[in-house]
Amino acid sequence: MGRLRSADAWAVGILFSRTGVTSVIENSQFNGALLAIEEINEAGGIHGRPIEPICYDPASVVSRYGELAERLLAEDGVNVIFGCYMSSTRKEVLPIIERRNALFFYPTLYEGFEYSANVIYSGAVPxxxxxxxxxxxxxxxxxxxxxxxxxxxxxxxxxxxxxxxxxxxxxxxxxxxxxxxxxxxxxxxxxxxxxxxxxxxxxxxxxxxxxxxxxxxxxxxxxxxxxxxxxxxxxxxxxxxxxxxxxxxxxxxxxxxxxxNIKSAANSRFLERYHKRFGTVDTVTSCCEAAYFQVHLFANALRLTGCMDTDHLREALRGAEFDAPQGRVKIDPDNNHTYLHxxxxxxxxxxxxxxxxxxxxxxxxxxxxxxxxxxxxxxxxxxxxxxxxx
Structure with a gap:
């Protein structure tokens, strides 16, 4: 996929591998993020403007994540990126995000022992x-x-x-x-x-x-x-x-x-919409669910700020909550990680x-x-x- 096509849209970067050794998971994350974006756009977008994803496939090559993050920020003009599965790829993207004061949503469990003011961590920690x-x-x-x-x-x-x-x-x-x-x-x-x-x-x-x-x-x-x-x-x-x-x-x-297969009304709605969009729920995973709900958390923050400024979005995300398929989640204002079940x-x-x-x-x-x-x-x-x- 190429650059932003509509001048009226809110541009965001999507950086998940759809090919290569980690694609079995990252495809599910890609689907979760796209589903959330489509839901938001079908409901009228944010202040009447759609969210438009600019998507790249790093092909599970660690160095490509950093290169494509740089392209998204420097050439495509986005300052919000959703992406990455492996910690090595997160660490490729992190210094680029911090140098340009962009915002990065990371939807994968990881080893902990990290904090960045420019990252929203929505996967589990130890x-x-x-x-x-x-x-x-x-x-x-x-x-x-x-x-x-x-x-x-x-x-x-x-x-x-x-x-x-x-x-x-x-x-x-x-x-x-x-x-x-x-x-x-x-x-x-x-x-x-x-x-x-x-x-x-x-x-x-x-x-x-x-x-x-x-x-x-x-x-x-x-x-x-x-x-x-x-x-x-x-x-x-x-x-x-x-x-x-x-x-x-x-x-x-x-x-x-x-x-x-957990039983909740939010999960039932999520699975129904996912199946309607992708024809199966076989690819729904915990990482997919995290990619899905973090886009909704971002969208709610964007509704409050009305702008893509990183500092304003970060403040709106502090303590933000959402009824995710897993249950109620919340961004911890102390460390940018997420209260999870x-x-x-x-x-x-x-x-x-x-x-x-x-x-x-x-x-x-x-x-x-x-x-x-x-x-x-x-x-x-x-x-x-x-x-x-x-």
Whole structure:
């Protein structure tokens, strides 16, 4: 897609990969952002003017995100960008955004330990997903963990955080390996051999993109389905499950703010509109949902300001709330991250996520894990099997 076509429109940049190794997730984010923009425009736009997306495909190449962000800001004349999945790509875009005092909406869970006045972080941080997942696994499976991740910033930093959380809870990491983003069965063979030898109680996976599908499939072939330790993840989602198949997915666990099959009126409306627009809901993921609601948060701020000035938008976004498909969310004025819900779900034999635990209310983001105590979660988590919660 090219430059702005209408002088009357509000121009925004969209920077998600629709090709390459992370496209299985970024396509869902792209769809979520476009759906929100179309909803806003169908309702009359903002002050009678439509939002017009200027979209580029970085093709999952890290350096391209920075190059295309520069093009959006310098040549296309936008100062608001929605985009990125991997932390390495966020860090490519971040200095460009800050140098030009633009605004960047990032809809992906990440490792935390970052703040920028120019970024709205709408994905989960460790206190919203890693801490409850660790508590759940320690209580239900045991204390011996094996880490496997893709070889870039997020997996290594996420594992560092998770290791500290587990240590606090009395667990230990018995092995840790990293693979390429394009890892296939051959590269996973030695990882699986090590898992078999070490016999961990649970595997914490930060493998992303097509590697996720390849890992789960390889794990299924290499192990006895009735004896294997569960793979627990913060990233594995419905789109990847659809690609890997229900048999490879069954029994594994994900912690996330949103799952497609949660019961709420807002989620039902979201899924209905998504299906009408894209012909399926198979690609709806937690990252898709975050991309969707952050566009609506931006639009509400734009209604208040009536202008695209970064400083005015930033002020309007402080404390802003929205009834998202996952439930009520809020931008924390203290750190530009988002109050989110937290849920832990296990995949059943049909490849559907079954929520087993959830928090009773949105959780204040703590990107620096100032209060990381595992015990804080014991009273917040509601067992779904008791019929509580949604």
């Amino acid at each position: 206190n919203q997903n890693s801490v409850p997942l660790a508590s759940y696994l320690l209580e239900n499976y045991g204390g011996r963990f094996y880490f496997v991740g893709s070889d870039y910033i997020y997996p290594r930093e996420s594992n560092r955080v998770m290791r500290n959380i587990l240590r606090q809870g009395g667990g230990e990491v018995v092995g840790e390996r990293y693979v390429s983003l394009e890892a296939g069965a051959e590269e996973f063979a030695s990882v699986l051999g090590e898992i078999e030898a070490l016999a961990p109680d649970a595997i914490f996976s930060t493998v992303v993109g097509t590697g996720t599908v390849n890992f789960y499939r390889a794990y299924l072939k290499a192990t006895n389905v009735h004896k294997r330790a569960p793979i627990a993840s913060l990233t594995t989602n419905e789109a990847e499950v659809a690609e890997m198949g229900a048999e490879a997915a069954a029994g594994h666990i994900t912690a996330a703010p949103y799952f497609r 937290s849920r832990i779900a296990k995949l059943d034999e049909q490849g559907e996520f079954v929520v087993e635990l959830e928090v009773r209310r949105p959780i204040k983001p703590d990107p620096y894990l100032v209060v990381p105590a595992l015990n804080d979660w014991n009273f917040r988590l509601t067992p779904m099997k008791q019929g509580l919660g949604n």
